[in-house]
């Protein structure tokens with residue numbers, strides 16, 4: 298997984314707001330016919346999608362539409378800034394009250410309060426989220442299905458996924474054509490199926506979750522399985538433990554963990570190659 302900033306640099310894109318795969322600018326995001334015939338950078342497709350990051354960006358997209366909905370403009374001016382702030386405060390309060398999540402709160406030195414968990418709660422029940430934000434329920438539902446599909450570790454049917462994504466993009470433009478599609482949403486909806494077919498493993502297996510999951514092990518090894526005589530000896534022991542526990546040979550002796558059977562939404566199942574029961 299490569300993050301957006303690195304990909305922008307590697308592909309020599311001029312700015313973060315330009316798609317590094319097809320070079321589309323924000324103002325060009327809604328011309329689907331033109332996007333379909335644009336030349337894509339094959340190299341950039343290999344950078345994949347990071348599902349965790351995508352979930353947060355999709356949530357922020359819905360939120361920004363919700364804030365600006367009453368005056369239907371991408372930018373705010375002197376008058377509309379006030380309206381936006383008001384709408385934002387109301388929506389934040391309701392999200393906190395109903396779903397128990399804090400969104401778009403700036404934390405000192407930590408960026409925003411939007412993280413994977415807030416975004417997961419946000420998309421859990423599209424009906425409730427639509428009710429709070431006033432954004433179209435069908436669109437939120439489709440975002441949810443797309444996000445679950447790219448996070449699941451099953452092989453995705455690229456063709457079906459492509460159709461679903463393009464239909465979602467059309468719905469988005471029909472409803473909220475005044476809000477230029479954010480770059481991450483564009484990347485998934487327009488280039489998602491190509492990225493999926495470029496990947497060697499199901500895209501969900503390549504997520505940053507594996508690295509994140511190791512944080513817990515790291516803390517335990519650091520606490521219980523390392524010498525505390527100096528930083529280098531501590532790190533050396535932690536490194537050794539990480540190597541041992543991830544060694545394929547050693548791993549083959551482990552009793553297989555019974556994976557919790559994930560319940561995929563019906564619509565997600567339709568986008569997979571092997572239909573699961």
Ligand SMILES: [Zn+2]
Nearest residue numbers: 316318319321
């Ligand atoms: Zn693009």
